Amino acid sequence: MDRTDPAPAPEGEAVCVVRDLVKTYPATRGRRGAPAVPEVCATDHIDLDVRGGEIFGLLGPNGAGKSTLVRQLTGLMRPDSGSVRLLGHDVVRHPERAARLLAYLGQESTALDELTVSLAAETTARLRGLDAPAARAQRDAVLDELGLGPLASRPLKKLSGGQRRLACFATALVGRRPLLVLDEPTTGMDPVARRAVWAAVDRRRAEEGTTVLLVTHNVIEAETVLDRVAVLEQGRVIACDTPSGLKAHVAHEVRLDLLWRERPPLDVPEVAALRDSAAESGRRWVLRLAPDEARAAVAAVTGGSAFAALDDFTLATPSLEDVYLALGGSGTGLVKT
Amino acid sequence: MTGGPATPTTDRRAPAPGRAAHGTGPGMSTTARTAAPRAVAAPAALAPRARLLPALAAVYRAQLSRARVARIPLLFVATFQSVGIMILMRGVVDGGTEAHAVVAGSSVLVVAFVALNLLAQYFGQLRAGGGLDHYATLPVPPAAVVLGAAGAYASFTVPGTLVTALVGCVLFQLPLAQLWVLIAVIPLAGAALSGLGAALGLLAPRPELATLLGQLGMSAALLLGVLPPERLPALLVLARDLLPSTYGVEAFARTFAPHPDWAAVLVDLGVCAGVGVVSLTLATWAYRRAAVR
Numbered sequence: 001m002d003r004t005d006p007a008p009a010p011e012g013e014a015v016c017v018v019r020d021l022v023k024t025y026p027a028t029r030g031r032r033g034a035p036a037v038p039e040v041c042a043t044d045h046i047d048l049d050v051r052g053g054e055i056f057g058l059l060g061p062n063g064a065g066k067s068t069l070v071r072q073l074t075g076l077m078r079p080d081s082g083s084v085r086l087l088g089h090d091v092v093r094h095p096e097r098a099a100r101l102l103a104y105l106g107q108e109s110t111a112l113d114e115l116t117v118s119l120a121a122e123t124t125a126r127l128r129g130l131d132a133p134a135a136r137a138q139r140d141a142v143l144d145e146l147g148l149g150p151l152a153s154r155p156l157k158k159l160s161g162g163q164r165r166l167a168c169f170a171t172a173l174v175g176r177r178p179l180l181v182l183d184e185p186t187t188g189m190d191p192v193a194r195r196a197v198w199a200a201v202d203r204r205r206a207e208e209g210t211t212v213l214l215v216t217h218n219v220i221e222a223e224t225v226l227d228r229v230a231v232l233e234q235g236r237v238i239a240c241d242t243p244s245g246l247k248a249h250v251a252h253e254v255r256l257d258l259l260w261r262e263r264p265p266l267d268v269p270e271v272a273a274l275r276d277s278a279a280e281s282g283r284r285w286v287l288r289l290a291p292d293e294a295r296a297a298v299a300a301v302t303g304g305s306a307f308a309a310l311d312d313f314t315l316a317t318p319s320l321e322d323v324y325l326a327l328g329g330s331g332t333g334l335v336k337t
Numbered sequence: 338m339t340g341g342p343a344t345p346t347t348d349r350r351a352p353a354p355g356r357a358a359h360g361t362g363p364g365m366s367t368t369a370r371t372a373a374p375r376a377v378a379a380p381a382a383l384a385p386r387a388r389l390l391p392a393l394a395a396v397y398r399a400q401l402s403r404a405r406v407a408r409i410p411l412l413f414v415a416t417f418q419s420v421g422i423m424i425l426m427r428g429v430v431d432g433g434t435e436a437h438a439v440v441a442g443s444s445v446l447v448v449a450f451v452a453l454n455l456l457a458q459y460f461g462q463l464r465a466g467g468g469l470d471h472y473a474t475l476p477v478p479p480a481a482v483v484l485g486a487a488g489a490y491a492s493f494t495v496p497g498t499l500v501t502a503l504v505g506c507v508l509f510q511l512p513l514a515q516l517w518v519l520i521a522v523i524p525l526a527g528a529a530l531s532g533l534g535a536a537l538g539l540l541a542p543r544p545e546l547a548t549l550l551g552q553l554g555m556s557a558a559l560l561l562g563v564l565p566p567e568r569l570p571a572l573l574v575l576a577r578d579l580l581p582s583t584y585g586v587e588a589f590a591r592t593f594a595p596h597p598d599w600a601a602v603l604v605d606l607g608v609c610a611g612v613g614v615v616s617l618t619l620a621t622w623a624y625r626r627a628a629v630r
Contacts, residue, residue: 074474076629088380095629099476100383110468114403126395127475129385155406171471177384 016050021082044235060232128175161188270300396485415450440505441590442563449558452531460538461547473628491527515592525609526585532616539623
């Protein structure tokens with residue numbers, strides 16, 4: 001079966017090339033119970049290059065257009081205009097070729113819910129063109145690799161959210177593909193399952209040169225696993241670089257989180273002065289400050305009467321979330337766990 | 338803010354955001370630029386497609402398994418419903434061809450319940466819930482998905498149909514000798530009704546509508562299949578002729594006669610097969626249409 005697997009792209013070559021991609025959802029008229037929705041440009045002239053062997057991320061809050069973009073790359077949705085080339089194939093003209101080049105893990109598991117973990121993996125392998133012995137061998141290998149052996153005979157529906165997600169991830173790994181497109185693969189997973197996912201991805205990258213396109217709204221995950229990340233906001237790529245390259249743009253800032261016990265002690269002049277630059281949500285203030293300003297602010301809130309009103313504080317170097325906000329992102333909907 | 342065409346970059350019209358505007362813009366970073374990809378020389382080899390029959394077998398097996406897990410209570414409901422109808426009708430019909438129609442109608446009703454109603458619901462929900470994406474991103478022929486699911490649902494009706502037919506024959510003292518004809522009636526009526534169910538499920542714009550259409554189809558099969566045609570008004574007789582399950586019912590009912598008209602049975606089964614081919618083709622087309630939106 002190795003003979004028939006598509007060859008991985010040589011290191012550094014473009015695996016996925018997107019040019020000027022546009023997808024607009026038409027406006028809908030309001031109905032009973034459903035308000036009218038204006039026209040939405042979900043993919044707004046996007047250019048992207050994903051290179052062979054890299055883990056490339058699409059980061060953005062819910063509704064930024066990540067999934068819409070990915071559906072166009074996987075042949076599930078036709079763009080209004082623009083081009084998508086996967087490993088040299090025009091996927092806009094030949095959407096059916098995408099299934100022979102990539103494995104896709106979507107957000108839904110409806111098609112697999114009532115199957116056992118084992119049968120879900122085996123059936124998917126068969127439908128990826130493997131013969132029965134090869135499908136069974138890959139099923140066993142992948143379930144073993146992900147630690148799903150003990151759950152193999154349980155229906156997906158009976159599993160916890162994270163376990164179900166891991167079982168779906170297993171179906172994306174059977175029947176090797178040079179490109180994995182994973183839409184929020186680790187949603188709901190515990191740390192053990194997450195480690196299993198990233199270990200499996202790394203192994204394929206090292207051994208087969210597999211390229212991974214990852215959709216995420218989790219900034220911590222983005223920082224730790226991605227080689228490069230495109231930040232999406234309202235259908236546009238507002239930045240694209242390595243996580244550290246992006247963070248360098250806000251390296252002159254640090255983030256100070258303050259959590260007040262009841263209410264901020266605004267009678268302390270230093271605290272009152274900080275309020276202007278703080279993003280408030282309930283008892284929490286988030287401040288982005290230059291390092292010397294942050295030091296002064298910490299000194300102010302940890303001394304005297306302000307400290308009595310303080311429940312907790314953290315001082316941190318910038319994360320991708322700070323980058324996202326600095327780039328003009330709306331700042332809601334990113335996850336930090 | 339933009340690099341060359343090969344640089345993944347920000348859109349030209351992106352608002353230059355306040356604090357990101359100074360220093361190097363993100364699209365200008367050296368990392369992104371120096372690592373710009375080379376052009377791909379030749380398209381990569383494509384992985385093989387799944388062939389129709391193995392893919393069909395895999396879908397069939399998976400569907401049968403999920404039907405076993407999730408649908409056994411519903412099969413009991415379908416069987417009890419049909420048996421209940423026959424018990425009710427025993428007080429109304431007095432043997433003869435009317436009894437043949439009741440037993441045959443009740444048996445085929447089990448097929449209609451599972452293949453038409455449940456399959457329409459299944460495809461309606463699969464489509465609405467994004468479940469079709471899973472199949473659509475696998476190199477599998479659309480016909481394999483539709484035929485595999487339709488076949489599994491039709492097979493799943495076998496025990497219920499057999500039980501109903503047996504109970505019916507005992508209740509109305511009909512001969513058991515010709516029950517072998519169910520070997521042809523179940524797959525052919527199953528093909529016609531499951532094709533219709535799959536097409537309704539995949540074409541209905543909303544899952545509730547798919548469910549409703551499946552229920553209506555089953556109600557029609559119940560009303561028009563079980564009630565002896567001699568007692569129906571002319572308009573309903575016409576509707577009865579348009580319903581594909583009718584031909585399965587007729588074929589089965591004819592075999593209870595002392596000297597069955599086998600040519601007519603074959604014609605009826607031929608109609609079932611024809612409707613099956615057309616509706617399954619329609620369902621495959623509907624699947625293709627639903628998979629790429």
